[in-house]
Amino acid sequence: MAWIDRNRLFNILGYAGFTLCVVTAIAYGIMPEKIQYIWIGWLIGGPGVMAYVVGNFETVKTYLKRRSARYGANAAVLVMLFLGVLVFVEAISAIHYLQFDLTANKYYTLSDQTIRLLQGLTEPVHVTAFFQEAARTREEAKDLLSQYANVSRRFTFEFVDPDRFPGKARRYKVTTYGTIVLECGTRDQKVTELSEEKLTNALLRLIRKGEKVVYFLSGHGEKSIEDRKKGGYSTVKEAIQDQNYAVKELLLMRAHEVPEDAAVLIVPGPQKPLFPIELEMLEGFIDRGGHIFILLDPETQTGLEKFLKEYGIEVGNDIIIDKLSRLFGGDYLTPIVSKYALNHPITKNFNTASFFPVARSVAPADIDDPEVETTRLAFTGESSWAETDLEKLEKGRASFDEEKDKRGPVPVAVVSTVKIDKSKKGKEEEKNKEEGGNKSVSVHARIVVFGDSDFASNSYLNLSGNRDLFLNTLSWLAEEEDLISIRPKKRENTPVVLSYTQGRVIFWSSVILLPGVVLVIGIIVFRSKGS
Incomplete structure (x- = not known):
């Protein structure tokens, strides 16, 4: 058996180790984010270089005695000192960094609200950004996430290419490129539109203490959140749960009142009238400053029509016809909603069309109550009208009547904010007595009424802007629409x-x-x- 020469073996190990260290250093310069894998090259190459020094110790010793070696050693020491200073400065800058944003509109500077939020983080937040390696928006996302990470060590992020790692994308239920998933403990939030405002709001919802509860009224033929058929609301339930809300059904006759923990009560298309005692419960909920989201379909009498008029909302006994909807593959009874109230938080900067299959008009009622403030939220197009002759419509002979029908744009959604003055009672009654009697406090109830419930059903929720419109409305009712409002910054040319x-x-x-x-x-x- 032939033995390998000892010196030759040490030489091979030394050259291989030195080459591996050089290649590893180059790899680190190109891909510093892969440091968790790159250090393995140094770990393997280092011992190889050491083996060369040990195996050729006499040769190295003789070489070091030369004058040129001493000069070279001095130069090497100076270089190492210089590199050591650079490493020290880099380590210090990683902890105490200073950067200057010289852009005119401070494009690379986070808002004060975001900075305060990041500085107040008490738990680690990890972000997984699903972008393709060659995506143009990847660098923009990296710049934004780096700004967040520079403010707080508790904020970390990584990029994952969903094409290379489809299993991870499936685990996070990511279906589109550019999705950003924020995780904190067992909670998570998804962002599909990259901006500081969207990212900061998702972070706020993620670290929110406690869980808000959204109730769905049942018992009158409403859409069921457990129904997975086309007309059900199971997709809505999942969408709400993805926003970190708890979702429950509520049978008022059994509960006797709207629960105290209800952040929002949704009435999803009742088909039968509510009992008078149930309407009293809803009135009591509003008097407590409750928030209600009501979706009413045409050709139904639920008792809510008269109830809502007291709060400044009038529900029309009509059906909206829109000829323009035929251009989008629908029929005349599926109006396109493309005009929104630009001054309201729900639809501010909202410019995506929504589709309301078989809808009725909803408009502000003419009431004299300074405590009630109403806003038309969404409108159909100018080619639409609200048809009041339903018998004629059923026979297929509907036409616009100037005297009876409402010409478009027709409002299909109205918001009512009700200021309620009341005295603290119930659990605080004893405390109030000790402090000198009942205290007068002011609360604001919020009511949103849509003239259709099918637009949020399983068939239509993910159509165009329907989903965003529904969730925006829910966020406003849950008083989370104004957590962070950050004006988007544009690159100035x-x-x-x-x-x-x-x-x-x-x-x-x-x-x-x-x-x-x-x-x-x-x-x-x-x-x-x-x-």
């Missing part, structure tokens, strides 16, 4: 415009003068050495 004279000066100074000076100096040095 400010080109440098030079006059003809300025352009010529720059050309001659940079292209002719400076290279000419270098050339002349070179000639002088060459001639001086030659002489």
Whole structure:
């Protein structure tokens, strides 16, 4: 059996180890984010270099005695000291960094609200961004996430290519590129639109203490949150749960009142009238400052029509017809909602069309109550109208009647904010007595009424802007729409415009003068050495 020469073995290990260390250093310079894998190369290559030194100790010792070796060692020590200073400065800058944003509109500076939120984090938050390796928006997302991570060590992030790691994308239920998943403990939030406002709001919902409860009224033929058929609301339930809300059904006759923990009560398309005692319970909920989301279908009499009029909302006994909907593959009874109230938090900056299959009009009622403030939230197009002759419509002979029908744009959603003055009672009654009697407090009840419930059903929720409109409304009712409102920053294009004279000066100074000076100096040095 042939034995490998000992010196040759050490040489092979040394050269291989040195090569591996160099390749690892280059890899680190190209992909510093992969440091958790790159250090393995140094761990393997280092012992190889050490083996070479041990195996050739006499040769190394003899070489170090030379004068050139001493000079080289001094240079190496200086280089190592210089590198050590650089590493020290890099380590210090990683902890205590200072950056300057020189853009005109502070494009690379986070808002004060976001900074305060990040500085107040008490739990680690990890972000997984699902972007393709070559996606143009990847660098923009990395810049934004890096700004968050620079403010707080508890905020970390990583990028995952869903094409290379489909299993991880499935585990997080990611179906679109550019999705960002925030995790804190067992909770998570998803962001599909990259902006500081969206990311910060998701972070706020993620670290929110406690769980808000959304109740769905049942017992009158409403849409069921457990129904997975086309007309059910199971998709809505999942969408609400994804926003970290608890979702429950509520049978008022059994509960005797709307529960105290109800953040929002949703009435999803009742088909039968509510009992008078149930309407009294709803009134009591509003008097407590409750928030109600009511979706009423056409050709139904639920008792809510008269009830809502007291709060400034009038529900029309009609059906909206929109001829424009035929262009989008629908029929006349599926109006397109493309106009929204720009001054309301629900629809601010909302510019996506929504589709309401078979809807009725909803408009502010003419009441004299200064405590009630109403806003038209969403409208159909100008080619639509609210048809009041339902018998004629059923026979297929509907046409616009100037005297009876409402010409478009027709409002299909109205918001009512009710200011309620009341005295603290119940659990605080004894405390109030000790402090000198009942205290007058003011609360604001919130009511939103849509003239259709099918737009949020399993068939239509993910159509165009339906989902966002529903969830925006829920967030406003749950008093979370104004957690963070950050005006988006735009990149400003400010080109440098030079006059003809300025352009010529720059050309001659940079292209002719400076290279000419270098050339002349070179000639002088060459001639001086030659002489």
